[in-house]
Amino acid sequence: DADVTQTPRNRITKTGKRIMLECSQTKGHDRMYWYRQDPGLGLRLIYYSFDVKDINKGEISDGYSVSRQAQAKFSLSLESAIPNQTALYFCATGLAMPDTQYFGPGTRLTVL
Amino acid sequence: GEDVEQSLFLSVREGDSSVINCTYTDSSSTYLYWYKQEPGAGLQLLTYIFSNMDMKQDQRLTVLLNKKDKHLSLRIADTQTGDSAIYFCAGAGDQGGKLIFGQGTELSVKP
Numbered sequence: 162d163a164d165v166t167q168t169p170r171n172r173i174t175k176t177g178k179r180i181m182l183e184c185s186q187t188k189g190h191d192r193m194y195w196y197r198q199d200p201g202l203g204l205r206l207i208y209y210s211f212d213v214k215d216i217n218k219g220e221i222s223d224g225y226s227v228s229r230q231a232q233a234k235f236s237l238s239l240e241s242a243i244p245n246q247t248a249l250y251f252c253a254t255g256l257a258m259p260d261t262q263y264f265g266p267g268t269r270l271t272v273l
Numbered sequence: 274g275e276d277v278e279q280s281l282f283l284s285v286r287e288g289d290s291s292v293i294n295c296t297y298t299d300s301s302s303t304y305l306y307w308y309k310q311e312p313g314a315g316l317q318l319l320t321y322i323f324s325n326m327d328m329k330q331d332q333r334l335t336v337l338l339n340k341k342d343k344h345l346s347l348r349i350a351d352t353q354t355g356d357s358a359i360y361f362c363a364g365a366g367d368q369g370g371k372l373i374f375g376q377g378t379e380l381s382v383k384p
Contacts, residue, residue, distance in 0.1 A: 201376055203374040206371060259303070260304060260306075260372060261318050261321065262316075262372060264315035267315050
């Protein structure tokens with residue numbers, strides 16, 4: 162079984178809809194992250210969490226929210242999806258030092 | 274904050290060496306990382322180097338770090354078609370626990 166799983170793997174939705182992307186991990190890591198990947202821009206950090214009670218905004222948090230339901234679960238929500246949120250979304254878990262991160266397979270989200 | 278830059282494309286012949294370059298701005302990064310992304314997959318950690326090291330070798334991979342020039346490189350010896358992927362360098366930002374990724378270098382290996 163994969164250590165970091167993401168659901169759904171693909172999603173097509175319409176502008177204005179609320180969307181939740183889910184991430185689960187079996188690695189036992191405290192740190193979890195949400196990134197978005199756009200062609201030519203690399204990965205940009207949306208939100209991160211160092212433990213269940215800790216949530217921090219990343220570089221591009223506007224239009225997104227997160228929930229850390231347990232050590233193993235970290236969800237990303239788009240309250241009202243817009244077309245420029247069309248992207249590949251990755252969840253990752255991580256260790257402190259070295260700051261190595263382990264990525265899920267990604268969710269391809271298309272907002273029409 | 275940290276900024277990480279990479280060239281976008283590299284094409285090599287099978288069996289040649291590949292060198293992927295990266296420059297970064299934050300000299301306080303304790304570790305610098307290389308990740309690999311194969312088509313349709315997430316990122317996979319390849320290797321990392323501690324900032325007080327100049328070089329790290331791991332099988333076909335050699336990482337070189339020039340702190341003076343803030344330049345990081347990844348050399349892949351005897352490049353194979355299976356090495357075709359996007360390679361990302363990353364450094365820690367000004368706060369621990371946040372990686373800043375470059376744009377990624379797409380490596381194409383031709384038979």
